[in-house]
Amino acid sequence: MTATQTLTGRTALVTGSTSGIGLAIARLLGVAGANVVMNGLGSAENVESAITEVRSVAHGKITFNAADMRNPADIASMIECAETEFGQVDILVNNAGIQHVAPVEDFPAERWDDIIAINLSSVFHAVRCALPAMKRAGWGRIINIASAHALVASPYKSAYVSAKHGVAGLTKTVALEAAAGGVTVNAIAPGFVDTPLVSLQLDNVARAHSVSRDQAFEEVVLASQPTGRLIGVDEIAALALYLCDDAAASITGAVLPIDGAWTAK
Ligand code: NAD
Secondary structure (H helix, E strand, C coil): CCCCCCCCCCEEEECCCCCHHHHHHHHHHHHCCCEEEEECCCCHHHHHHHHHHHHCCCCCCEEEECCCCCCHHHHHHHHHHHHHHHCCCCEEEECCCCCCCCCHHHCCHHHHHHHHHHHHHHHHHHHHHHHHHHHHHCCEEEEEECCHHHCCCCCCCHHHHHHHHHHHHHHHHHHHHHHHHCEEEEEEEECCECCHHHHHHHHHHHHHCCCCHHHHHHHHHHCCCCCCCCECHHHHHHHHHHHHCHHHCCCCCCEEEECCCHHHC
């Protein structure tokens, strides 16, 4: 999708934008003219390569903040830095996320804590810090990257499903609180998207069941997603960009599936 520079003068902060969906969203919002604050973990080389990729197509200024989304103080400081540098955060995309798959009775407690912290609590902390300036400005966009697992469950994903259902609830609640102030709050609920997070899951399933990666793909993806293919990261980014448009001003409090009919079943 090509984007006209409709976001010139706006500033977007995209958590977890060194990879996958977050990187695609940072890239497209940058192409659309926004300044973008990127964030994420990873080796210095990977982080640098993600920043270079976004800078090579962006029209606004691109910066990076290494906040660990498990840490509320890091999150508050990241929003404060962005507001100091750019005046305010107009668009907040809460995207950072991790996954762990195990039966609930074997689920490592520290993995539960990390998933709830990164996939759910970080959304609360970022929203509570960024919303006041959006309300003062009378314009803002909060886009939470949830999951089909915000709407339905799968076995062995207790922490992820709980966190993503929580994101859906938080999205609706904040949308109601912000509705009169020009700030929209929505969640995008993707099915299986072609990113490292899914690739790792396919590797794990193939190893655990001693099957090929193709068989793992059939068991994990085809069984859930009637379209029978992984979703592209650019498909998710395109919806995020649309939600930033003034034409989307009345879409708020929505949990919007892009899931190849997974949750239609
Ligand atoms: P990914 O692994 O490619 O990227 C995850 C990003 O989050 C990376 O930039 C990583 O550095 C960052 N991150 C992880 N832990 C962090 C931490 N503690 N602090 C800061 N950043 C951290 O994953 P993805 O598939 O692009 O997933 C992005 C989001 O989309 C997640 O919230 C995920 O749950 C959601 N999602 C993904 C899929 C899918 O099929 N890939 C489907 C539905 C929802």
